[in-house]
Structure formats: C-alpha cells, structure tokens
Amino acid sequence: MNKMILLSALTLLTTAAAQTSAAPRNLSGTVTVWSWDVAAKALQSTVPGFNKLYPNVKVEVVDLGNQNVYDRGLAGCAAGGADLPDVYSIENNEAEVFWxxxxxxxxxxxxLGADKLAGNFPAFKWTELTANNKRYAMPWDSGPVVIFYRRDLYQQAGINPAAIRTWDDFLAAGRKLNTKFGGKVKMATIANGQDDEWFRMLANQNGCFYFNTAATQVTIAQPGCVTALSTIKKLNDAGVLATGDWGGQITNIKASKAASAIYGAWYEGTIRTNAPDQKGKWGVYLMPASRAGGPRAANLGGSALALPASSKNKAAAFAFMGYALGTSQGQVAMLRGEGLVPSLLSATKDPYVAQGQAYWGGQKVWQTILGTLGDVPQARGTQYFQDARQIMIVVQADYLKGKYKTAQEALNDAAKKIGSATGLAVAK
Structure with missing residues (x-):
C-alpha cells in the first residue's frame, strides 16, 4: 500500500489543516460501509463533508439492520474475510467476540496511525476496542448516562431536579410523585426480567462491572456492584418504578405515566421522536450518585467502526473513518441529524453543543451530557458479555422477587454462574 496515501489519511485526523480545502485529494475508488438504522443515516450525513475533502472517493453506506450486520460479520470473518465491506459498524459490547x-x-x-489519536477520545471508549496491544476499531458514538425528566410532572409534584444529587434523593422524589398522582405516574420504568441495563449503569457508575478491565476475572460480586443492585432493590421496593420492556417504556413516556427515564444519551432521540407532542416539557439532569459527592457518570451503549483486513481500499476507508469519527465536523453532523452522541472530546467544544435545544425547553442538553464523558469509569464487556448479561437478568429479577436475602448473596451466585459459563476465575 502507498505509505504516502496512508500518511495523508492520518493527516486528516491529526491536523486542523486537514479540515480545509488544503486537505489531500489523491484518494479515489469506492468505500462500502455496513451499518444499521439511525446509525447508517448518521454516517450518510457525513458523506457530503467528506467528499469536499475527497471528491474522488465514492462512499456507499448500506443499511443491513443491526443483527444482520453482526451475523454477516461473523460469517465473513469465519470465511477468511470474504464478502466483508471496507468499513464495518460494530457495537462495543459485541466487539470482543470478533477480536x-x-x-x-x-x-x-x-x-495506520490510530495510536497517535488515543488521547482524542475518552479512555473508556478504547477499552473494548483494544486487544493484545492492537486497536481494532475507532470510537464512534457513546452513551453517557443522564436522567431525562418531564419538567411539568416534576413541577406539579413539587420536585426540584437540581436537588436530586443521590439515589436517596431520587427515591424521595418518587414518593412525592406517587403522592401527587396516586401512584399512576412513576419516577421511571425498569426493564426488570427483560434486561439488566439499570444494573449495568449503576455498577459502571460505581467502578464495577461483570469483569475486570484485564478480562481475567469475574468481578460482579465486588462492592460497587453490590451497591448498584441494593439501590435498585430499594427503589423497586419503594414502589417508585414501573416495569416494562423497551416498548413498554416508550408507551409509558407517551402516556405521561413515567416522569423520568435513565439511559445512555442516545435515548434523547428516542424520546424526541416518539413523543413529539411533548416538545418543551422535557429536561435533563445528571444521574444521581450512590453517595453524597460520589460520581454521577456512567456509560450505556455505543459503537465503533472497524476496517476489515480484506478491504481493497484501506487508505480511503481509513480516511472516511477519520473524517466521520475523528473530526468535530463529522461527529457534530451525526449529532445534529440523528442524535448520535460524539466520543471525540474536541466535539464537546463545538458551538452546536452550547446551543439550547427547543425540544428540551431551550436547555443546553448536549453541554450537560457531553460534560460527563471524561468522568465515565472504564468497563470491559469481554467476549462473554452476552453470557454474563443473560445470567444477570435472571439473578436481578429473582433478587427483586425476594429469592435472595441480600444483594451480596445474589451477586455471589451470579459470579459463580458466570465463572462456570466463561471459565474465568471469580475475584475474591
């Protein structure tokens, strides 16, 4: 491969000059990108800007659907790279299956120079994209966790979101809500029995996850995870949460039966598009801490772009990845169009981020959301993420039903089962 072409692609990522008309234009050919749904639309929105720099490169974004991208990626890799695209979209929590x-x-x-870009992204985004000192993918969107809340419902119940600093404060607010609305409006909806996303968010906040960051031990029974599960039980027992799957949560939002939602920031688009009639009624505040003065940041979800080794146009593919993910222009185009939350730290300083958003009552929500990126603890899903998740979904549901006496007992059982399923040692 022509090293000068690769150097030109790297220059695009690392210098401001690469974002001007002086950028190198000596790349050509076609770059095929596999992605899905909103993510595919977001990538497509970056193509016009990329083509101003590289007019001779044709970018074809193919929307295959999330599961199809994953399945065809596994099949292509199993076949030695056959029929894979030039750029491959991959979710962080599935990435290590491939590596x-x-x-x-x-x-x-x-x-191709990605090691020189490490500091441009928060450390937690690289954790699952790196193996054996190799960076297999570039960080794309992230999911910094916040609380989305209904201004009007909070106000009617006498709840001040600025006063909610801990989960105990959140619980107290939920009781106010129950009193005001006779239990017909809940503080939030949890997908208990369907998912363990609340557990993952609160555990990550407390510096704990299924596995350690070295991917050598099962750490789900450690103190930070115990605190997370205990908090969920306390909220559930207090009757301030509704239960519902993904669709049920959206239904509760549309019907004004949930006054809040805790999710990764990508959920902003979910609320905005599913409840357009509630424009101006929503706001955002930081997730509560487990203790006074504790961390109020976590991450849920996020994706990356990888470059198949079988690609015949690596220089152009890397240049496109660099523009879409490694420049503020690319990242903010996706934020504007589809609500994909940037991982690129410099994008947090883009003027758009500081603008008030009409749907959110004029609040500068992206400033609040992106301001937490540097505080998110690292977490490692490993190739066993889905095995651990399925076990934890059952354990959490059983604990909330009273099968276990304590969160520690529940998580000790989860750790034992995960260790058995993965072959990894359970941390003492």
Whole structure:
C-alpha cells in the first residue's frame, strides 16, 4: 500500500489543516460501509463533508439492520474475510467476540496511525476496542448516562431536579410523585426480567462491572456492584418504578405515566421522536450518585467502526473513518441529524453543543451530557458479555422477587454462574 496515501489519511485526523480545502485529494475508488438504522443515516450525513475533502472517493453506506450486520460479520470473518465491506459498524459490547475469535479479520489501526489519536477520545471508549496491544476499531458514538425528566410532572409534584444529587434523593422524589398522582405516574420504568441495563449503569457508575478491565476475572460480586443492585432493590421496593420492556417504556413516556427515564444519551432521540407532542416539557439532569459527592457518570451503549483486513481500499476507508469519527465536523453532523452522541472530546467544544435545544425547553442538553464523558469509569464487556448479561437478568429479577436475602448473596451466585459459563476465575 502507498505509505504516502496512508500518511495523508492520518493527516486528516491529526491536523486542523486537514479540515480545509488544503486537505489531500489523491484518494479515489469506492468505500462500502455496513451499518444499521439511525446509525447508517448518521454516517450518510457525513458523506457530503467528506467528499469536499475527497471528491474522488465514492462512499456507499448500506443499511443491513443491526443483527444482520453482526451475523454477516461473523460469517465473513469465519470465511477468511470474504464478502466483508471496507468499513464495518460494530457495537462495543459485541466487539470482543470478533477480536477473540478472529484476531486477523480486522486491521490493527495502530498501523495506520490510530495510536497517535488515543488521547482524542475518552479512555473508556478504547477499552473494548483494544486487544493484545492492537486497536481494532475507532470510537464512534457513546452513551453517557443522564436522567431525562418531564419538567411539568416534576413541577406539579413539587420536585426540584437540581436537588436530586443521590439515589436517596431520587427515591424521595418518587414518593412525592406517587403522592401527587396516586401512584399512576412513576419516577421511571425498569426493564426488570427483560434486561439488566439499570444494573449495568449503576455498577459502571460505581467502578464495577461483570469483569475486570484485564478480562481475567469475574468481578460482579465486588462492592460497587453490590451497591448498584441494593439501590435498585430499594427503589423497586419503594414502589417508585414501573416495569416494562423497551416498548413498554416508550408507551409509558407517551402516556405521561413515567416522569423520568435513565439511559445512555442516545435515548434523547428516542424520546424526541416518539413523543413529539411533548416538545418543551422535557429536561435533563445528571444521574444521581450512590453517595453524597460520589460520581454521577456512567456509560450505556455505543459503537465503533472497524476496517476489515480484506478491504481493497484501506487508505480511503481509513480516511472516511477519520473524517466521520475523528473530526468535530463529522461527529457534530451525526449529532445534529440523528442524535448520535460524539466520543471525540474536541466535539464537546463545538458551538452546536452550547446551543439550547427547543425540544428540551431551550436547555443546553448536549453541554450537560457531553460534560460527563471524561468522568465515565472504564468497563470491559469481554467476549462473554452476552453470557454474563443473560445470567444477570435472571439473578436481578429473582433478587427483586425476594429469592435472595441480600444483594451480596445474589451477586455471589451470579459470579459463580458466570465463572462456570466463561471459565474465568471469580475475584475474591
């Protein structure tokens, strides 16, 4: 491969000059990108800006659907890279399945200069994209966790969101809500029995996860995770939460039966598009801490872009990845159009981020949301993420039903089951 072309692509990522008309234009050919749904639309929105720099590169974004991208990626890697695109979209929590099973299927982006870009993104975004000192993908969107809340419902119940600093404050606010609305409006909805996302968010906030960051031990029974599960039980027992799956949560929002939602910031678009008639009624505040003065940041979800080793146009593919993910223009275009939350730290300083958003009552929600990026603890899903998640979904539901006496007992059982399923040692 022409090293000068690769150097030009790297220059796009690392210098301001690469974002002007002086950027190198000597790349050509077609770059095929696999993605899904809103993510595909977001990537498509960056193509016009990229083509101002590289007019001779044709970018084809193909929307295959989330599961199809994953399945075809596994099949392509199993076939030695056959029929894979030039750029491959991958969710962070599924990424390590590929690195573990097919370490040669994707290009080590360090060979193209990605190691020089590490500091441009928060450390937690690289954790699951790096294996054996190789960077297999570049950080894309992230999911900094916040509380989305209905201004009008809070006000009617006499709740001041600025006064909610801990989960105990959140619980107290929920009791006020129950009193005001006779229990017909809940503080939030939890997908208990369907997912363990609340547990993952609160555990991450407390510096704990299924596994340690070295991916060598099961750490789900450690103190931070115990605190997370205990908090969920306390909220559930107080009757301030509704229960519902993904669709049920949206239904509660549309019907004004939930006054809040805790999710990764990508949920902003979910609320805005599903409840357009509630424009101006919503706001955002930081997730509560487990203790006074404790951390109020976590991450849920997020994706990355990888470059298959079988690509015939790596220089152009890397240049596109660099523009879409490594420049404020690319990242903010996706934020504006589809609500994909940037991982690029410099994007937090873009003027758009400081603008009030009409749907959110004029609040500068992106400033609040992106301001937490640097505080998110690292977490490692490993190739066993789905195994651990399925076990924890059952354990959480059983604990909330009273099967276990304490959160520690529940998580000790979860750790034992995860260790058995993965072969990893359980941390003492």
């Amino acid at each position: 573990a099973r097919f370490p040669d299927c994707f290009t080590d982006l360090n060979t």
